[in-house]
Amino acid sequence: MRRLPPEVHAKASMAADRLLRRSARSYSQAGEDLIARFALRELGIMRPYYLDIGAHHPTWLSNTYFFYRRGSNGVCVEADPKLNRKIQRRRRRDLCLNVAIGTEDGTATLHVMRTSTLSTISAASMSEYTELGRRERREVQVPMLTPATLLREHCVRKPNLVSLDIEGIDLEVLNAWDFDVARPELFIVETLTFTKQRQLARKRQEIAALMADRGYFVYGDTRVNTVFVDERAWAAT
Template identity: 30%
Template structure:
């Protein structure tokens, strides 16, 4: 049952695993951004465990990147207003081996160590692009307001390779522990070097905001 009180700013629904979408909407409200754009990397599903589905329902639009063909097709049908990219994201452009873990579809990965631990059922070669390439080709060349990244093992390498330039995302959500170990300290140091500060945690996800915006949020 979805019960929404008239005084709930963002309604009574969340699609995210940890309520990340409500936390993000609150941050953007503080920043005066009503319909934040987004880049959802390793988007997985249009609604299930999605950090961007609620934003889409509220009028936001963005880019979803998903290498699993079956899941990608679901985005094309359910979220046609978005730009949907069937590909993976990596530190460099090219092709990589993508491992399918049918016992846990949310854990499909390019990381062979994680795949071996989980027990993958098949592997295939897929196209991969850098974050900057996705922004340049699928977007407008300008970073969206929100970068959400969940790619089971390559998160730090992909973020390290990203050049945010003079207009980086306003908010970045990244998973700090995907079952292969806690990377929160390394992520915190990396994002600090890129001009971000940790705003909060949502479950295993770290939510970062620009240092330049932090005085408008707290």
């Protein structure tokens, strides 16, 4: 992680703010990348090393492509082989892994949905989606890694930013995350359930409760996703 001296950080922050106002473009679903960028800048992190779990697409709805375009790099994890190849072609500085993330190492069945953003290794989530009229396209067997294995074997250092969107098992993966070993400054996590009618969607308060218990506060929320920041890192700046 690159931290700048306070006086250099202040000058860089003002210069970055001017540039952002002129040319900022969000690639996230609802501007989460710009919220994260602002928070990371306040933490003195100008080029974050990121981990994008459930990357889905190299640019569209991406929480990390904004940073990639500005010189950052990291690890993109996508279980769908077809989508992973697309990410590899566009994000050549990133390490792109065609694996699922879960609570144990092994293999998993990926339910590839016709709506690709809903593909999941959770049979329960797949059943919910089909009840809502979404159809499964095919099933694919993919390797599965725990967060600990992913971090140990594929991340060259601790990520500053983790984007997590894995359709139905986000909470399980966060429960399995060892925050004593790897404590990212910032998480972007999907915290809204999927429904046919947006009025019926609910916030997953259990994710917010877990993150609060781990020492993270809500920096921003776009209804679909929540941006969590590490209280220790924030207090240290």
